[in-house]
């Protein structure tokens with residue numbers, strides 16, 4: 001409940017950020033949705049040098065690899081069900097650890113990790129225009145180096161969560177070490193993005209009971225692993241059925257092929273008869 005006013009004020013801040021960051025003078029953010037299917041200014045600027053089209057009324061096919069092409073490939077999903085937040089276990093001083101979310105609702109979750117390696121330029125627009133719910137588990141130094149990049153994805157609907165400072169394996173390390181890595185990143189990400197991370201993902205998924213305690217003490221409601229990985233446009237399943245199941249969590253990274261990975265995840269979720277949903281709507 002207490003999150004609502006915070007989210008509202010955050011929206012106002014992030015909307016401002018969008019207007020500032022994108023140099024956008026076209027008005028409220030939702031105006032972009034309305035214009036999603038209109039030709040872009042850059043596309044029409046090519047018209048004078050283009051050869052005469054035999055059928056001027058035909059919709060031009062977007063160039064493969066362009067943002068419009070990715071948008072044209074996104075499947076049409078059934079409406080997501082109203083989220084039923086999952087019950088959190090009674091407080092024991094440790095955050096629960098989940099490979100997938102304990103829900104039967106026909107939803108799956110897209111997560112993007114790290115942030116230091118590559119930041120493809122169209123991701124924020126893709127997330128916004130295709131309305132892709134994404135959770136970003138960021139290393140705080142990458143976020144500090146490129147705050148405007150991740151803020152644009154945040155404005156587009158993405159949520160920033162915690163993936164430590166230094167991306168080292170936490171398993172077997174002292175409580176103090178783990179707490180420094182987790183709370184340190186949480187503090188910096190909160191300062192950058194105006195929201196305390198409520199989810200934590202340990203680097204490489206490697207963790208122990210100390211990790212779950214430190215994550216809890218740093219404000220995490222859950223520690224989230226994954227059930228599928230996506231890399232270079234291919235979904236890799238960890239079960240023989242090779243299908244995304246309700247509550248599954250798909251992991252990809254800020255790498256050069258992130259646009260392909262997002263599209264592959266959407267197609268896999270669609271094939272399974274599910275709809276992408278936002279993790280944070282299920283963990284309150």
Ligand SMILES: [Zn+2]
Nearest residue numbers: 113114203204
């Ligand atoms: Zn990572």
